[in-house]
Amino acid sequence: MTVIATTAAGSSAYAVPDAGSDHGLALAAVAVPDLLAPFPEPGSPRPTSALVT
Numbered sequence: 001m002t003v004i005a006t007t008a009a010g011s012s013a014y015a016v017p018d019a020g021s022d023h024g025l026a027l028a029a030v031a032v033p034d035l036l037a038p039f040p041e042p043g044s045p046r047p048t049s050a051l052v053t
Contacts, residue, residue: 003027 003016003024016027028035 005031 001019001021001024003019004013005016005027006013016024019027025036
C-alpha cells in the first residue's frame with residue numbers, strides 16, 4: 001500500500017511507499033485524527049500512534 005500525505009507546500013504530496021496496512025492506517029490516524037472514525041471495522045482495535053515507527 002502507498003499512503004499519500006498531501007501538503008499545502010512543497011511538492012503538494014509525499015508518498016509513503018510500501019506501508020503495510022496496519023502502518024498506513026496508523027499513519028492516517030495520527031496525521032488526521034478522526035479521519036477514519038466513521039469507518040470502524042467490527043472487532044478491530046483503533047489504530048494508534050504506537051504502530052508508527
